[in-house]
Amino acid sequence: MQLMHKKNESDKSLNSSELVDLVYQCSTDASKWPKLTLMLDHIDLEHSGLSQHLDRAGTILDALSRARKKNSIPSSIKHLPIGIAQANPDMTVSSENPAFISIARANPAYFKISRSGISICDRKLANCIRKHSDQNVSPNQHSTFMLESNIPTSILIQTNKVGYCTLLVSSQTAAERIHASSLKQLFGLTPSESRLVKQLCNGSASTLEAAYSTGITVNTARSQLKTIYQKVNVKTQVDLVKRILTSVAVLKDNGPVLPANACHSIFLKDGRKLEYSEYGDPDGFPVINFHSTGQSCKLFHFRLNQLPGSGIRLITASRPGIGYSSHKENFTRQEVAEDIACLLTHLKIKRCSLLAFANGGPFALAFAHYYPHLVDKVAIASSILPHGFGDNAGILDVRRIMLKLARSAPLVHRHLMRVVLRNIEKDPDLYLRKQRKLASETDKSITTPEMFAAITDSFFHAVSTTLLGTIHDFRLSSLDWEFEPLNIQVPITFWHGADNHIIKAKNVELFSQYIPSAQYHQVEGGHLIYYSHFEQMLESLRQEAVRE
Incomplete structure (x- = not known):
């Protein structure tokens, strides 16, 4: 195989065997793929023959992934x-x-x-x-x-x-992570019952020790345990401790959590399944959230304590081939908008506002373009921009090259993304640590283990059935938009961090000036302002709904 190199002064000598060897190293070492991506920027991919090797590397990773899932503890409980x-x-x-x-x-x-x-x-x-x-x-x-x-x-x-x-x-x-408010909302336990449960989860071997530590008699503790068993639906103390310590009650640092059964699904007219989640006030104003690439409808678990009583009904749908939503080959943003319109009809929602983050931004704009009669207002954090809009100076090389591959060499991009996603799946902590090193200082200051756990859980759910939806979702960000943003009449607010290293603030500000119905709102922060300003964005949408 002869690799055709582009003429570039910065290109280092690299023979075909070295590059192919690097491809296969990526199948077992997650730290190698950024180096491979940077090298692909200097290769004539059309004549390189790399696609077949990337495909084989992806097949190796698929096999390793199946073996890990069969023989290991589920990653959802890793944190x-x-x-x-x-x-x-x-x-x-x-x-x-x-x-x-x-x-x-x-x-x-x-x-x-x-x-x-x-x-x-x-x-x-x-x-x-x-x-x-x-x-x-x-x-x-x-x-x-x-x-x-x-x-x-x-x-x-x-x-x-x-x-x-x-x-x-x-x-x-572990017991210190359990809060009475969480146990009340999940299982209906009283404060006294919650104290007893926490003590049993604290390592107490017997009911006697737990009763002594909580200041009640043994008879009272035994009576409470009978009631607790019924509420939690267990028969023994061991089952009780196991049930509590593997529930979402221990995933919160403070505040209440919502039940874990917030995910639902409907069947669309073409027979595909659409998965969605629903959080917050069932009678509140509907806000449709558009997740970013690599995420799913499960992203909000670590922010749920802000939603009860907020007057917001937050609904997130997983796009085709993501999570449990059925895959649709080469889906478009217009088709995703049609799916959301069907969901609103099913939920009997006549009007809503839209919230989006990063790659979810164009999907929200597409829905506002095709269904303006259903939308009151749009808020987008760290939105990506149309291909070719603004300059790429300062953009991370790996992201720039991946977008370039997605547009010019879709087959190579598909195989490379397969390798990347399988490696992230293999060791998400390593990937997140590397991403954190590249993040702005403001982004680093807001990232917490709780946030990482929620993002990881959402990612694993996104790729749980297939990688194809996530791969195509990323590729869409490199292609021309199939609608004209200039024609959108719905009010739009582009929220953007001054310290965003992924998408330059000046480009987003310029793009907001291009759309007559849009305004630009710059805040302190980096790319992750979606998390740090989550409540403020929801409040802006809620206030707009109240005024109307």
């Missing part, structure tokens, strides 16, 4: 504050989450950490696990083991399949 891991018959530990690693480090008498991984070194704990590894033990059998530690810590050992056990480690750190 839970409780320790979760799988104990193997040889007393080694696999598929552990970060919380388990932290607990293992804090308890060297029970766990040994080496280059090869984590192993169980305490004889009593090992014997307890072996009992659950016996072939005669039926699945879902469980017992509790108390660690002799400065912090009350207990391990729930549960048989999941022959020879393997799941370990769930509960400690005071």
Whole structure:
């Protein structure tokens, strides 16, 4: 294979075997793909023959992804504050989450950490696990083991399949994340019942200890437990602790959370399924949210405590091929607008406002263009712009090249995106850490573990059924818009951060002047003002609805 290099003074010598080798390195090392992307900027892709190698690398990653999903703990619980891991018959530990690693480090008498991984070194704990590894033990059998530690810590050992056990480690750190308001909204527990539950999740081995710690009698504690079991729909104390510590109650630092059953779906006229989520006040003013590329309708879990009582009914639909929405090959923004119009008809919504972030911006503008009679106002944070509008100076090279590939070499872009997405799926923490290094200082200041957990969860949901929707969603940002923004009559506000490194503020300001019905609103912040100014944007939409 002969690689055709463009004439470029900055182009370093690179033979075909080195480049092909780098392609396959990307299938197992997520840190390599930015380097590959930068090199593709100097390659004549039409004659390079790289497409077949990128396709094979993607196939390797697909196989690895299926194996990980089959044999590991789901990534959706990776950010839970409780320790979760799988104990193997040889007393080694696999598929552990970060919380388990932290607990293992804090308890060297029970766990040994080496280059090869984590192993169980305490004889009593090992014997307890072996009992659950016996072939005669039926699945879902469980017992509790108390660690002799400065912090009350207990391990729930549960048989999941022959020879393997799941370990769930509960400690005071996890219990501190549970709030009475969350338990009330999720399970209907009273403040007194919530205090008892928190103490049991705190590592207390018995009802007696929990009663003593909460200042009630044992009889009162037993009576409350019976009521709690009914409300939480469990039969034992072990099941209760497990249910609480794996619920969304521990994902909040403060404030109430909404039930996890906020996702719904409808079937469209062509038979496709459209998934959507609904949060906030059911009787509030409807706001249709358009998520960015790589996200889905599940993005809002970490901001839900701002919605109850806000007067806002927030609705987000996953676009085709994203989440559980059926894929549609080469869908357009107009077709997405038609899907949203069908959703509004189903929900009996006659008018709404629109909220969007980044790549979701053009979809919101398309809906305002095609269905102006349904829209009151549009608020877009960090919106991308039409292809060729403004200059690219200061834009990150990797993003610029990916957009260029999406437009000029769609097949290569598709295969490369497949490699990129599989690598993000393999190690989302590594990807987010790298993105944070490239972020502006203001963006770095607002990023929290809670935000990362919500973004990661939304990403995994987005690619849970197929990668095709997310790949095409990104490619659309490189193509010409199929509508004329100049003709939009609906009021539009472009919210933009002065420190945005992804999309230059001056370009967005210029674009807002191009649309007669638009205004530009610059705020302190970077690309992530959608998160830092979430409440302000919703309030601006709500106030507009009240005035009308």
